[in-house]
Amino acid sequence: MEQSESERSESRPWQRPRKMNVGPAERKASLAGGAALALSGLRNLSRRNYASGLAMIAAGGMFLYRGQTGYCGLYDAMGVDTMHTQPGGLRIEKAVTIGLPPDEVYEFWRNLENLPRFMKHLEAVEVTGPRTSHWKATGPGGISAEWDAEMMEDTPGQQISWHSVGEADIPNKGSVEFKEAPGNRGTEVRVTIDYYPPGGAAGKAAAKIAHGINAQQLEEDLKRLKQILEVGEETTARRTAD
Amino acid sequence: MRAVCWHGRHDVRVDEVADPQILSKNDAIVKVALTCICGSDLHLYNGYVPTMKKGDILGHEFVGEIVEVGSRVTRFHVGDRVIVPFPISCGACWYCKHELWSLCDNSNPNAWMLEHMYGDTGGGIFGYSHLYGGFAGGQAEYVRVPFADVGLERIPSGVPYEQVVLLTDILPTGYQAAYYCNINPGDTVAVWGCGPVGLMAMMSARHLGAERVIGIDRFPDRLQAARAQCQAEVLNYEEVDVAEALQNMTGGRGPDSCIDAVGMEAVGTGFEGVYDSVKQALRLETDRASALRQLAKACRKGGTLSIVGVYAGFVDKFPMGALFAKGLTLRCGQAHVHKYLPHLVKLVAEQQLNPSSIITHRLPLQEAPMGYKMFLNKQDACIKIVLDPQAGATGTERAPQGEGA
Numbered sequence: 001m002e003q004s005e006s007e008r009s010e011s012r013p014w015q016r017p018r019k020m021n022v023g024p025a026e027r028k029a030s031l032a033g034g035a036a037l038a039l040s041g042l043r044n045l046s047r048r049n050y051a052s053g054l055a056m057i058a059a060g061g062m063f064l065y066r067g068q069t070g071y072c073g074l075y076d077a078m079g080v081d082t083m084h085t086q087p088g089g090l091r092i093e094k095a096v097t098i099g100l101p102p103d104e105v106y107e108f109w110r111n112l113e114n115l116p117r118f119m120k121h122l123e124a125v126e127v128t129g130p131r132t133s134h135w136k137a138t139g140p141g142g143i144s145a146e147w148d149a150e151m152m153e154d155t156p157g158q159q160i161s162w163h164s165v166g167e168a169d170i171p172n173k174g175s176v177e178f179k180e181a182p183g184n185r186g187t188e189v190r191v192t193i194d195y196y197p198p199g200g201a202a203g204k205a206a207a208k209i210a211h212g213i214n215a216q217q218l219e220e221d222l223k224r225l226k227q228i229l230e231v232g233e234e235t236t237a238r239r240t241a242d
Numbered sequence: 243m244r245a246v247c248w249h250g251r252h253d254v255r256v257d258e259v260a261d262p263q264i265l266s267k268n269d270a271i272v273k274v275a276l277t278c279i280c281g282s283d284l285h286l287y288n289g290y291v292p293t294m295k296k297g298d299i300l301g302h303e304f305v306g307e308i309v310e311v312g313s314r315v316t317r318f319h320v321g322d323r324v325i326v327p328f329p330i331s332c333g334a335c336w337y338c339k340h341e342l343w344s345l346c347d348n349s350n351p352n353a354w355m356l357e358h359m360y361g362d363t364g365g366g367i368f369g370y371s372h373l374y375g376g377f378a379g380g381q382a383e384y385v386r387v388p389f390a391d392v393g394l395e396r397i398p399s400g401v402p403y404e405q406v407v408l409l410t411d412i413l414p415t416g417y418q419a420a421y422y423c424n425i426n427p428g429d430t431v432a433v434w435g436c437g438p439v440g441l442m443a444m445m446s447a448r449h450l451g452a453e454r455v456i457g458i459d460r461f462p463d464r465l466q467a468a469r470a471q472c473q474a475e476v477l478n479y480e481e482v483d484v485a486e487a488l489q490n491m492t493g494g495r496g497p498d499s500c501i502d503a504v505g506m507e508a509v510g511t512g513f514e515g516v517y518d519s520v521k522q523a524l525r526l527e528t529d530r531a532s533a534l535r536q537l538a539k540a541c542r543k544g545g546t547l548s549i550v551g552v553y554a555g556f557v558d559k560f561p562m563g564a565l566f567a568k569g570l571t572l573r574c575g576q577a578h579v580h581k582y583l584p585h586l587v588k589l590v591a592e593q594q595l596n597p598s599s600i601i602t603h604r605l606p607l608q609e610a611p612m613g614y615k616m617f618l619n620k621q622d623a624c625i626k627i628v629l630d631p632q633a634g635a636t637g638t639e640r641a642p643q644g645e646g647a
């Protein structure tokens with residue numbers, strides 16, 4: 001990881017310099033929010049709600065820490081990077097290794113209408129032209145968002161990238177790379193998505209959806225993709241159909 | 243159907259629930275003939291494993307008969323009698339293909355939870371919390387078994403269910419523990435914990451050629467079982483300093499391999515024991531590690547620590563110095579049951595191993611709540627309880643006793 005000048009100047013002699021992934025505006029908010037989280041975590045603990053209490057204190061501490069240092073362990077764990085995207089944007093990056101050759105994984109993805117089979121927030125992707133498609137997503141509470149997307153790069157067996165066009169509810173861009181994994185392990189699939197949650201009251205509903213599309217969701221999506229490709233279907237622990 | 247459901251700490255009940263259904267073409271529905279209460283079920287019972295929900299069906303050790311199969315199941319048919327390994331494995335991922343079955347990439351729909359806790363995922367397990375997938379367990383009349391072709395193992399005709407029910411977990415677990423010790427002629431293997439898994443580990447160590455096995459526990463019934471079932475020498479850790487006793491028994495060398503069949507609820511003695519209990523109660527330390535510390539101290543230089551007891555979180559004061567100074571090897575993890583099953587089924591069918599000799603109690607499913615209590619408190623010389631979901635009547639029945647058990 002390359003180091004910027006500011007990272008070096010912020011590092012302490014007793015502390016290894018760390019990468020920064022929290023943008024400046026967010027750092028201020030983090031300091032305030034962190035204290036609140038840690039406090040409510042303590043309150044939970046006193047109600048013997050250990051697991052969530054500890055998690056909240058940990059998260060609270062993390063917010064305080066990232067406010068001070070510009071590094072967020074939670075963001076790191078979530079794969080979110082708000083420093084290297086445009087202002088207001090949210091970058092999510094995740095990778096998975098799938099035991100099939102890059103061509104086959106690419107083929108499955110390139111058929112965009114397959115995406116809702118493993119991306120839980122997507123309701124439908126409709127191919128509208130050789131390089132264009134229409135996307136429909138749903139979020140918490142049944143709110144939905146739609147946008148048109150255009151493919152920018154399409155290198156068979158290697159990479160697909162796209163960005164939203166026109167009046168998108170949630171402007172976004174992304175890319176997926178397919179790379180042969182070493183030792184016959186199959187394909188390394190790396191997905192990078194940048195979201196730009198809209199501001200103002202009108203954008204609130206859409207922002208909620210963007211909030212739901214976090215790195216954990218992407219991670220679960222990729223695990224489902226792996227299941228579908230390696231096993232032939234999504235694994236379920238359910239016992240009955242309803 | 244009836245099923246043993248978790249309702250909270252020290253609260254399990256036999257509830258009436260809907261029958262399971264085939265949900266995937268790879269599924270089989272197994273009618274449970276026998277199922278066990280396992281030592282690791284006690285971790286759930288004691289409330290030490292997070293992500294349990296009210297109504298979760300318990301049990302990961304069960305055998306039975308197939309009553310329905312999905313359309314993609316080819317190796318098995320309705321009427322087949324089968325052993326069901328406790329780990330759920332897809333058979334298609336890199337880990338399954340490399341015989342690391344319990345580390346399967348695809349069988350745990352909640353894999354991300356484990357990933358956040360441990361840094362990587364583990365496969366699903368029947369009836370073992372939502373961390374391990376949230377699959378319904380086998381302490382029930384029927385179970386949905388995913389990846390039937392991959393997981394199930396046929397029971398040879400003529401071999402009764404009793405003789406193979408312990409092959410679902412504790413025998414392969416004990417076997418893997420002994421297998422990990424790389425036993426050479428003349429070796430001494432010490433096993434902490436003479437509960438079911440400890441006994442299976444001793445039995446397996448003997449089978450794999452250990453010259454001596456030494457069982458360590460504090461319950462006289464268990465020490466007696468180790469002597470009788472595994473021809474073990476025994477130590478009561480409440481009566482002797484274990485490390486010193488082991489040194490003296492092995493010419494000052496220490497055992498060649500040490501197996502931890504106790505896990506996170508070890509009962510320590512003295513100040514260390516109090517320290518762990520207090521920290522665990524306050525959730526400052528999740529696992530009590532007194533057994534683990536003794537293992538590291540007692541093992542001979544260059545020896546192996548093989549850990550099969552379940553650990554879930556963090557331990558304090560792990561003797562890293564001893565590990566390093568003595569060049570010890572540490573091996574651990576959930577058993578890759580699928581890997582050992584064919585061999586173990588053969589050994590049991592040929593009566594070279596007799597794991598069922600440790601079964602002390604057989605109860606109707608209805609009596610499960612009493613069984614959990616009895617097993618937890620080690621009452622009535624209880625070592626291993628088998629539940630029979632098909633037995634309608636209530637009342638306990640002592641299993642026929644092996645010599646001296």
Ligand SMILES: [Zn+2]
Nearest residue numbers: 280282303411
């Ligand atoms: Zn078990």
Ligand SMILES: [Zn+2]
Nearest residue numbers: 332335338346
């Ligand atoms: Zn697998």
